[in-house]
Amino acid sequence: MTPIVAQRLIAVPFLVLGAWCLFFPQMVERLTFRPEHYHGTATSAVMMGCFGAQAMLAGIFAAFSRFTRATFLAYGLALLPFFWFNYWFVFVVPLFNEWMMLDFAANLAMLVLCVVGFRASPRQAVAG
Numbered sequence: 001m002t003p004i005v006a007q008r009l010i011a012v013p014f015l016v017l018g019a020w021c022l023f024f025p026q027m028v029e030r031l032t033f034r035p036e037h038y039h040g041t042a043t044s045a046v047m048m049g050c051f052g053a054q055a056m057l058a059g060i061f062a063a064f065s066r067f068t069r070a071t072f073l074a075y076g077l078a079l080l081p082f083f084w085f086n087y088w089f090v091f092v093v094p095l096f097n098e099w100m101m102l103d104f105a106a107n108l109a110m111l112v113l114c115v116v117g118f119r120a121s122p123r124q125a126v127a128g
Contacts, residue, residue, distance in 0.1 A: 001066060001116050001117075001120060001122060002041045002119045003117045003121045006067075006072070006113045007063070007065075007072075007113075009109075009113050010075065010117070011060070012059070013106035014062060015055075015060075017102065017103070017106060018055025018056035018057075019056060021048050021049065021050065022055075025045040025048035026040065028048055031097075031099050032096050033095065037095050049074075067121070069122075072114045072115075072117040073114070079111050080111075084105060086100055086107065087102045121124055
């Protein structure tokens with residue numbers, strides 16, 4: 001796999017899941033939150049939509065930026081706290097239900113793609 005393919009595939013979860021949150025915020029909230037934490041208000045729908053818009057923006061940047069080895073490394077490292085978030089809010093403080101595994105799977109796929117992109121990217125010569 002080439003670095004550009006890995007990069008573009010990293011954008012997919014942001015674009016797909018972000019669009020879902022943006023265009024169907026009530027559905028996402030209803031499906032992912034445990035009943036005791038579900039609000040279903042106009043405010044929660046707007047916040048979910050804003051979250052989706054931000055995710056789509058991240059996907060656009062991921063798809064159209066120029067990734068280097070350092071970008072893949074930084075992106076991969078930046079994903080690590082999301083695994084803690086998934087674990088914490090599904091198992092320790094159960095705010096989300098099993099649907100949150102979609103987010104976990106997307107994060108795992110992006111992490112793997114970061115490793116693939118990092119390994120496939122050419123090493124940059126250090127100017128000195």
